[in-house]
Amino acid sequence: MTSRFSVVKVGPPIEVFAVNKAYLDDTSDLKVNLSVGAYRTDEGKPWVLPVVRKTEKQLADDETLNHEYLPVLGLDACSSAATKMLLGADSSAFAQGRAFGVQTLSGTGALRVGAEFLLRQLKYTTFYYSSPTWGNYIAEQNLEPEGELELFQQNHHLLFTNAGFTEPRQYRYWNAETRSLDLDGFLEDLRAAPKDSVIILHACAHNPTGCDPTHEQWTQIADVIEERQLFPFFDSAYQGFASGDLEKDAWAVRYFADRGFELLCAQSFAKNFGLYNERVGNLTMVVKDVGDLLAVKSQLTLIVRGMYSNPPNHGGRIVATVLNNPQLLEEWKECVRTMANRVLDMRRGLKERLERLGTPGTWDHIVTQIGMFSYTGLSPRQVEHLTQKYHIYLLKSGRINMCGLTTKNIDYVAKAIHETVVEISENTINKL
Ligand code: PLP
Numbered sequence: 001m002t003s004r005f006s007v008v009k010v011g012p013p014i015e016v017f018a019v020n021k022a023y024l025d026d027t028s029d030l031k032v033n034l035s036v037g038a039y040r041t042d043e044g045k046p047w048v049l050p051v052v053r054k055t056e057k058q059l060a061d062d063e064t065l066n067h068e069y070l071p072v073l074g075l076d077a078c079s080s081a082a083t084k085m086l087l088g089a090d091s092s093a094f095a096q097g098r099a100f101g102v103q104t105l106s107g108t109g110a111l112r113v114g115a116e117f118l119l120r121q122l123k124y125t126t127f128y129y130s131s132p133t134w135g136n137y138i139a140e141q142n143l144e145p146e147g148e149l150e151l152f153q154q155n156h157h158l159l160f161t162n163a164g165f166t167e168p169r170q171y172r173y174w175n176a177e178t179r180s181l182d183l184d185g186f187l188e189d190l191r192a193a194p195k196d197s198v199i200i201l202h203a204c205a206h207n208p209t210g211c212d213p214t215h216e217q218w219t220q221i222a223d224v225i226e227e228r229q230l231f232p233f234f235d236s237a238y239q240g241f242a243s244g245d246l247e248k249d250a251w252a253v254r255y256f257a258d259r260g261f262e263l264l265c266a267q268s269f270a271k272n273f274g275l276y277n278e279r280v281g282n283l284t285m286v287v288k289d290v291g292d293l294l295a296v297k298s299q300l301t302l303i304v305r306g307m308y309s310n311p312p313n314h315g316g317r318i319v320a321t322v323l324n325n326p327q328l329l330e331e332w333k334e335c336v337r338t339m340a341n342r343v344l345d346m347r348r349g350l351k352e353r354l355e356r357l358g359t360p361g362t363w364d365h366i367v368t369q370i371g372m373f374s375y376t377g378l379s380p381r382q383v384e385h386l387t388q389k390y391h392i393y394l395l396k397s398g399r400i401n402m403c404g405l406t407t408k409n410i411d412y413v414a415k416a417i418h419e420t421v422v423e424i425s426e427n428t429i430n431k432l
Contacts, residue, residue: 015395016135023393031391032413034404037207038276039241039339039372042406047339049274051331055321065317070310072301074103074282078316081323082267082282086236086250093257093286100293102283102300103311107237107268108159110283111200114233114264115163116303118198121296124231126167127198128189129156132174132397134207134237156200156235169193174209179365179377183217190224199225203236203265204249205371208399212242212370218252222259232256234265240272242371244340246333257286269319271372272336278315343372346405353414360421374400382420390416 019035033044041047059065073079079101084094093099104110118124135155157168171193172185190199201221206212213221225232234253240246253265267282269275283300287293304310322328351366366374378386378398386392392413394400405413 014135019393019395022387026391026393028391030412032393032404032409034392034394034400034413036401036404037372038401038403039271039274040401040403040406042342042408044404044406044409047274049332049335051322051328051335052273052275052318054331055318055328059314059317059321067313070103070313070316072304072310073297074101074311075313075316075320077324078280078320079103079282081320082269083284085246085323086239086253086265086267086282086284087257087286088247088250088254091254091257097290097293098288099257099284099286100297101267101285102304103316104266104281104283105308105311106270106279106281107235107266108155108281109279109308109311110266110268110281111156111159111233111235112163113300113303113307114266114283114285115160115165115198116307117296117300118231118233118264119164120303121299122196122231124196124198125165126169126194126196127156127160127165127200127233128169128171128193129154129160129200130173130202130206131170132208133157133200133202134235160198160200165198167197169197171199173206174211174375176377179211179375180368181211181213181217183213183220187220187224190221190230191228193228193230195229196231197228198231198233200233200235201252203234203239203253204251205238205242205373207237207371208373208395208397209375210369210371210373211365211375213252215251215255218255222256222261226259226261232261232263234263236265237268238271238371239267240333240336241340241343244337244344246336260288262287269315272339273315273319273322273332274335275315275318278318279312280315280319343402346402346410347374349407349410350402350405350414353411354418357414357418359414359418360425372401372403374402376400376417378417378421379424382424385420385424386416390420392416 023033039047083099083101087094087099104113133154133156161168171189172182175182204212239249242249256263263286265284269280322332347367351363354363376398380396383394383396
């Protein structure tokens with residue numbers, strides 16, 4: 001009898017996991033991992049935030065807690081605190097009861113629940129995501145000889161098409177020549193978008209470019225979204241982590257909400273709480289009319305019920321406990337600042353070293369970009385060289401996680417980048 005599964009074709013590898021595996025398999029003492037999407041300490045270790053550890057101990061000792069199912073839409077104490085953290089304590093949408101949250105399976109789960117809702121209930125079929133966006137699946141066979149990457153799948157694309165959206169489109173975002181935002185291209189693409197297109201916007205610390213619009217640019221983006229009657233769906237995976245300041249990193253979402261937009265926002269607590277594997281997130285929804293809420297919530301309940309029934313407790317309980325306790329909240333904010341400052345230090349350190357070495361090209365973008373990631377401008381061939389000769393692992397797009405740098409390896413990495421850029425100067429935006 002033949003196997004019915006023989007029709008299944010091997011899918012493309014998920015680059016970030018493949019690179020991480022190659023790093024783990026490398027036996028060299030020199031190896032450096034700049035590929036992962038998670039925070040690392042200056043010792044190169046994962047960090048359990050002290051406030052999280054403390055809260056976990058309290059929860060473990062609390063005999064009033066049990067393992068009963070959570071409600072389908074999650075812990076209200078978690079989702080309302082998360083919504084407030086996003087929109088701000090003085091948000092009129094929150095005060096008027098026009099904003100609420102659904103506790104989800106991290107940021108990815110929030111994006112998926114939101115996409116399912118927009119498709120099923122509002123019948124939206126077209127979505128736009130930034131070029132590039134987070135999570136590239138790269139066709140290895142297309143890397144040579146030209147070093148051209150074919151980005152044939154990106155996470156927003158995968159999530160929304162899996163939810164059933166039929167019209168995936170990209171808007172221009174990154175100008176590789178200037179290593180900055182392509183605002184004109186972005187606005188032009190938005191102007192051409194059909195009414196009711198869902199526009200996925202990175203709330204802050206754009207992944208992978210580390211390049212965010214300025215306040216003035218956000219205003220222009222909002223103008224076009226309003227004029228063209230598009231629907232903004234924010235993806236907020238780095239609130240607090242980007243600048244160290246929760247308020248600053250929420251500026252764009254708050255601006256849209258205060259301006260009267262109806263919107264969705266997927267929040268992740270993976271990075272800013274270091275709760276990667278607990279899968280805790282929140283889907284915030286802002287509506288115009290409180291009268292719509294009953295129906296909206298009932299439909300969201302059916303969507304979640306049909307996907308995973310209800311969310312897990314542990315991460316949500318931690319986030320709820322910390323955000324609702326002023327003392328713990330302050331301790332958490334301090335942790336967030338520690339993480340953000342370490343990233344900023346590494347950015348400055350790398351830029352200074354490259355400039356001191358006289359590395360061809362300009363390196364200002366390393367400090368002007370924000371968040372954990374930097375689009376270095378290194379070409380695929382240079383990336384390959386860094387890996388093969390120096391055991392430095394990064395994504396083919398040249399994206400590095402600044403947290404992979406430490407005070408111990410930063411000199412080595414800077415020197416390796418310098419030698420690589422000098423040796424392989426063709427096909428790179430950083431060439432002289
Ligand atoms: N959105 C962006 C832009 C991200 O970078 C990430 C994680 O890297 C996420 C969403 C969601 O991550 P998670 O599902 O782990 O919360």
